[in-house]
Amino acid sequence: MSDAVPPVVPLLDLDGDVVELLRDLVDIESVSGNEGPITDAIETALRGYPHLEVIRDGNVLVARTNLGRASRVVVAGHTDTVPLTSEPNLPCRIEGEGDDTILIGRGTCDMKGGVAVALAAAAALTEPRHDVTWIFYDNEEVEAEKNGLLRISRTRPELLAGDFAVLGEPTAARIEGGCQGTLRVQATFTGRAAHSARAWMGHNAIHDAADFLARLQAYEPVQPWVDGLQYHEGLNAVKITGGIAGNVIPDRCTVEVNYRFAPDKSAEEALAWVRDYFSGFELEVTDLAAGARPGLDQPAAADFIAAVGGEPKPKHGWTDVALFASVGVPAVNFGPGDPIKAHADDEFCPASQVYACRDALIRWLTGA
Template sequence: MSTPESPRTPLDLGLDGGALTAQLVDFPSVSGDEAALADAVEAALRPLPHLVVDRYGNNVVARTRLGRPERVVLAGHLDTVPIADNLPSRVEGDLLYGCGTSDMKAGVAVQLRIAATVPDPNRDLTFVFYDCEEVEASRNGLGHLARERPEWLQGDFAVLLEPSSAVVEGGCQGTLRAEVRITGQRAHSARSWLGDNAIHRMAEVLGRLAAYQPRRVAIDGLEYREGLNAVRIEGGVAGNVIPDLCTVTVNFRFAPDRSVAEAEAHVREVLQGFEVVVTDSAPGALPGLAHPAAKAFVEATGGEPRAKYGWTDVARFSGLGIPAVNYGPGDPNLAHKREEHCSLQAIAECERQIRSWLTS
């Protein structure tokens, strides 16, 4: 299936949050193909006189310079997972459907609305729009900014507008991907006894993963649930050949009380006796809700904080020494689904809450 072409219509920051989200969704921006959307975001922000706008690659950063005693970073990624026949966007009642509506173009729309309509906030603001969040950590645009332009990210507190149903979600899980490889011996399938079937031998690995009992752990009053799962399997060369190689990719989502090294050691323990090659990893982040800025944000937005299931860039902000929370209008349970959608009312409410926090 061919990818829809990006529209050439400029982003209109005067639209309400739902309509602006629809505009953003209709810019296809699968990871690695965010340039057109980054261009549109940059073009929409540069005319605003209260912002200084910079760009590095497909990452756009806009900042106020009002001399306030506190600086808050509002961050969101521009990319989406691959399109699943869910573009262009469409509205049904209160729901906006389309790739990226929930994860996380609704959050990006809130960022843009605040950037355009709150020229005199009670805190200095930094708006960060970055690429390649949905792929391996080495490509993450926020990571590139942290390494190459760290001064652009300086702040006292950060809000990542990842989908959280407009409730603060603290911290995040860590993530680790690894490949389990089993070799065998090729043979003609009509003489299978002369070979050693690598796919069949993978059954023990799959059995261990199916029987795995994930840990639940409470941290600062929030419960994190771990998971160790097979997410991909490859093997076989032809319909008449006994396969001599089978590879299973596993993904371990671990609570933030484990380090990456501890997570790797755990995976190797579960799969002891098999070849395990770690291909990608990123640490989690502790909730940090006791920090004064985080406590103030929770009080301002209301609701009962929850643990974030999934990895987000709060971990990267935490690594920079900046306390951060997840707070966005999307429903995290709808992320990456073919039927992904977001409530228009939730977008408006999230924008209202953040606006009130920044102007009261």
Template sequence: MLDIFSDPVDLTTALVDIPSPSHAEGPIADAVEEALRGLGDVEVLRHGNTVLARTNRGLHTRVILAGHLDTVPIADNVPHTRGTDAEGRDTLFGCGTVDMKSGLAVILHAFATLHDSPELARDLTVIAYEGEEVSSEFNGLGHVETGYPEWLAGDLAILAEPSGAVIEAGCQGSIRLRVAAHGTRAHSARSWLGVNAAHLLAPVISRIADYRPREVDIDGCLYREGLNIVRLEAGVATNTIPDEAWLFVNFRFAPDRSIDEAMDHLLEVLDLDGEEHITHEVDDAIPAAPPGLSRSAAAELVDTVGGEARAKFGWTDVARFAAMGTPALNFGPGDPGFAHKRDEQCPVHQITDVADQLRAYLTAG
């Protein structure tokens, strides 16, 4: 049985040692569900391989603690090991130590030890969800949003995303556009008989390369936008003029833009209206989330951890909460630069620090 009362470091190792790559979260979901139901006096819901629990003590605010159960495919790094990192720090190694079983351990431990404690100052909802590392159609938090939206209602949501034990507020949005050029195939020895699709893309590529992204300060968090080609393909054979060329362009935009505003800006920059042989289609578009640090519940958490918060550049599930009007922050142990790597690792002190700071916040009157 998973002991969610155990020290968060020990709980991290126990979670890492339960393999749970995406689409195979059943065993870890079973273990988490059994542990939460064992608390006895909380409301528990299981939906697929997503497990939710909440207190209902009538406290003045509700805080949602969320973390995903799945990992990327294991790379000979389960079970965990423990040793020292390059800086000589006591460190856990293994798949999920960063993304995000250390964060999951912290929030499960907080829920278990505080759910019936007289020290608890805020009602709690904990969500351990499936399918975060794969296509959004499999995302368990998205399924909860559709089927049980009342479980996502709260005054603040804290996602245990790896953030180096520093609050990362909100997240940037992302649009991925497929831009394709359509030419005429010909032998390269008779190139005048064709139209080179790769050459047709050249003006678009130049506009992207010349673009100067904004830096935007929101609630004291500096967001850096970016516009980049992330994939580019063309070619038939080494002696053939290509009749098709295409690219993916990715626009990462700050939370002061809606998706529609970001799309309008992207299309204005690409300036495709006059390119009769070029078409485009949206491959993906997800909204940004504002930091929400002006909201009292979020501001109190920032104060508790020493007043430091920074912008989250990558997209996370905080955007789901922001869309419902709930401020949401990323706060968890581990350097996200080690996420998904064979040598994935998390310093032990970060797990302890986040656990202590989260408990201080949840018990603050």
């Protein structure tokens, strides 16, 4: 018989101050792959609300109303964070007063602020004007094949069904439409190793990458307009490896390139463009994910914009709105926190934006 003590599930107060709720969520460490404890805590809290049907699938948690409304919307957010650093990422700290109050710590911005907003709204809204599906999922910050939302889109697609979706990624409390696609390729150059004192006996693979890097440096970003929003593309070397010692001519060099493309291109079109741009070089594709058009001309999106206010901006980056778009659900990004601070050592989220997003979400779902 085991004497092991089961882990204590932290108690989350979904009816209290949403900023305190965010603090409690941040203090549950949930680096990708370790979402079990935070999912346990959220599940325990949500099962206390009779107006919600709660479904757990691994570390994906779905809570939904079943009121027979004419439409259904989805509000989703991921519970994982990028790894901690040597900086004091946890526990969460609150600094400042009044409108200047900020929460500092891993996940405050990306994206436990959005999760806190969704949880507070899910608990409060017993009679929303749309049926609502609330989704809290794991493994967003790692490779796509581990993504919990992707997994249930394949195994239980009915859970993602809806007329419109809101993803609580950090947007500084403004609407960001669509998202860029992302593509990564590697170009590998091979040479012949030799002692660096007798370099002429070998062939330097790093030197062979010069023409490839020159082509990268010559790239000029395009800024296409898509559905009324202007995107900014990017093509950059993000990693280069080569060499084994300071006295050996390297016989291998690999350059990894990331292409962020506007959603007017499909994944296939983006890949074809990259292959054409680097014609003459052999490329290995290591990652490819389509973007999502803004879809702001959809009636459900117009309704959300009217309720939230402000001028929508393009999402520069990839988010799971692309996954919703792939299953026919138009989606936008909307959440507290400056996206520039996502993954930063000093990641933080303004308390005022947490309140603003919570209020906007409730305003939209009640029609107030």
